[in-house]
Structures are given as structure tokens and as C-alpha cells.
Amino acid sequence: MKELILILISAALVNNFVLVRFLGLCPFFGVSKKIETAIGMGMAVIFVMVLASIVTWGIWNFVLVPGPSNILQQLFLPEGQSLDLTYLKTVAYILVIASLVQLTEMFLMKNNPSLYQALGVFLPLITTNCAVLGVALINTQDKNYSLAPTLVHAVGAGLGFTLALVLMAGIREKLEDHNVPKALDGFPIAFITAGLMAIAFLGFSGMITD
């Protein structure tokens, strides 16, 4: 249990996907203009991350890695011969993530058209969002988590992404009312803000070494 909580905090704060690992920066800048849409985007990303993690965990453990658990090896190859398909991970994961994003898109279009419009092009862009792919790869390839830690890690990563996005949106909403020098107005000041936030998140490093 303690380990799971540590994974959650680690994914959300210490190794925050946006501000420490610098993954998923495209939506971080694109959808962080209003808190409302930032929350919507965060929820969509959490949803996709969790589903993608479950599916990719299954694919990794039962199809890609060699060993007794590999279904293909058991079914199609003679005893004693091992099947290593780990090189397929990126292709397979992207396929899974893209499909899940499509699913999310359809779901949102049906149930929350206003959020669907607000997210605009960034929703389909989750398809190639490196944060989602990053979660899947870290879960399987780097850490080789079992199912429970995988889920917790995915939720933590999603929460961290949402947190960064909402914080950024809050700051940018305030910035709207302020007299930003013309040369810095818009994205430049957003980049500076993001840099300062990343420095602030450095304060968490060392709390949990993993």
C-alpha cells in the first residue's frame, strides 16, 4: 500500500510528466488558456492514460515479452523456443492510444459537445501525445510494473498533467488582466511562466528517490 502511494505521489509531483519530464508540452501550452477547458483536457488525458495503461500492460505481458506468459509463444512456437516482440511496443502502443482517443472523442462529441468544441484540435492530438505514450512505456519497459502499480502510476501521471495544466491556466487567466510588455505578450510569457513552474517543481525532487 505504501508503495502504491509513493508511486502516485512520484508520478503526480516529483516526476511530474509536464514540468519535470517535459512530456506532453503541446496541449500544456495549447489548452491552458482557460481553467475550465484545462480541467476538461486533464480529465480526457487521465481517462486515456488509464485505459491505455491497462491495454498496453496486457499487450506487453502477454504478447510482447518472451517467457512462459507469452500467448503467441505458447500457441505457435515449439517448446523451448522464445518469442521476443518487444520491438513492436511503440507501434502497438500508438495504435492502442490512437483508438482510445478516437473513442474518447466520440464519447465527448455525444455527451459534452461544448467541451468537445473547446478542446478543438488538441483532443485528436492526444493521439500522439508523448505523455500518454510515455506512461505506457515507463509502466512496461522501464519499471515492469504489475497491474495495480500500473493503474496507480497512470492515474498519478494523469493527475500530475491535470495539475500542471490547471495551474498554468490559472496563471494565464490572471496574466490576461495584466500589462504584459508587448514583445512578451502571448506565448513568450507563457514559456517563461512554464520555466518558472518547472523550477518550482524541482523543489519536490529528492523527496522520493524513485
Added chain:
Amino acid sequence: MIGEVGLAIGFMSVLGGVMGLGLAVASKKFAVEHDPRLIELMEALPGANCGACGFPGCQGYAQGVLDGVAETNLCAPGGADLVGELAKIMGVEASTLEPELAIVRCQGKDANCVSDARYVGVQSCRACQILAGGTKACNFGCLGFGDCVDVCPFGAIYIGPDKLPLVVDEKCTGCGKCVEACPRAIICLQPESQKTHVLCINTDKGAKSNKVCKTACIACRKCVKACPFDAIKVVNNVAIINAENCRNCGLCTAACPKSSILDGAADSRQQAYIQETCTGCGECVSTCHCDAITGEEGKRHKINPVKCTGCEACLDSCPVTAIAMRDR
């Protein structure tokens, strides 16, 4: 025997197939019913999102038309062609809308109307108006900072050499954005066919407005007397033309001592002439407001081309349609 490569290919195919099937099922389950006409309407609309229709953007208007709360003729930029197109998509009768143009009702360039203050603040008519009530001696005149220019989505209005806004008629769509932007309500929309305009909105008494501007309407009512069609009135010390009655004859322009009425039809105005079929009944003589028609009874009448203003009033009066219009 299936090799490793075969297994890899097989696995990816199966994975792709499963995902594809899943999406196919989901697309049926989460299908949103779009009215195909909405997309057609959106494509037909200009997409300028100017808001002239009173709806939030082109999509809002398309939705409005679809829901039946909006007429098909509200899109000013689209013009008459678009009205027909929208009506066709919706399957209703087209109600046409005469195109309107923006008219800047002020001739107060520096030579005509002096400035009684110097302004160095934000270069915007609205700011200037709020701060000091404007720089011009005339409290109704154009300030010339170009708020109307900034707001025009079609680039149809610009500040001319006289520091007054000029409208490019070919580009103007009559969306009315400039009308809203002008803090002094100098710009108005007029039907395209209306060519005669009073270019002053000064409602001060004549004595006062005469002092501040050379081209101010002083409410002398000479135009009212000159108008044969009862189309011009003086309300609040300023002349106003009723476009329904006006025939763009230009008599008011000629009568105005302050040249504050624009005769936009001056170059294109035609004149009447009487053809050989004239029976000499004399109906037109009594109809003509300018005493331009003369002739003996029973003989072909004549029109004095100098006096004729091309108002076309005699055309209707002729029982044998012997009168026609021709270029000057």
C-alpha cells in the same frame, strides 16, 4: 510453420482489426445526429463571423436558420446570391434583401470645420470622445481616428486624404459594424439604390451650426421646398431624406446653399425624352415638377434637357408610354 516475423505481422493485424472493429461499434453507439443541412449552410455562409445577422458567428446563424428562428436574408456580406442559396438548402422561398451601404454623414474636413482642441491621447475616436467630447468645433463631426476602419472586417473603409473615412462601395457589405463603432453615430446604412444623402447630422440651430462648419446643415428648408416628391424633411434642425419617396433627382443638392447634400447619382443620371408615339395629351406637362416639358396640345411634346432632372415621374403619367430614358 509460422515464423517470428509471421507472428509479429499477425499480431499487429489482429490488434489493428480489433481496435478498428471497436471503433466501428463505438461510432454507431455514440453517433451524433447532425442535420446534413447544417454543414451545407456553414459552407454556404461567408465565414467572416461578422455578426451582422445578430447571431454569434456564422455557425450560430446557420443553427438559427436551421431551427427556423432566423430568416435566410440576414447575412449582409453574403448578399442576394447567398439568400437564394440558403433558401434552396432549407427549401423555402427566398425573401430578398436590398443590399445596403455605409454612408459617412460628415464633410467636416479641416478646411470646412476647424478643430478647437489638440488631442494627444489614445488614437481612437471613442477615447477622444469620452475624454474631451472630441476635438472638432462641431460636436457632431467626424473625429477621424478611424474606429470604423479598425472594426471593418472587409477592409471597405479607409481614412482618406481629408482625414475623413471613405467607403469603398464595392467592398462594403452593409454589415453595420462601423455604424456601431462610431461614437458619434455619423455612419448609417442606406439602400444601395439610394444615391442622395444629407451629409450632416448637426442638430444644433442653424445659426450655431453655421459657425462651426462650412458644410453643416443649417435647417434652412430650401431642400424641402425644392423636393418635388415630398421626400425630404427637416427634423431636429437637420434635413432627412426618406428613401422611399426619394427619386435621386438631385434638386435638393442644387438647392442647398451649404452643399451638405451629396448627389451620388449626378454622373449616372439619365434624362427623359419623348418618342414619336406621343399623342400630345399633356398629362406629362402637369406631372413634371421642373417645368421641363412643353408642347402644343395634340402635337408631340418636347423635354428641355437642361431642366429635366431625370426623376422619371413623367414615365408613369404617360398613357401611351411614349416617354423613355436615355443617357445624357
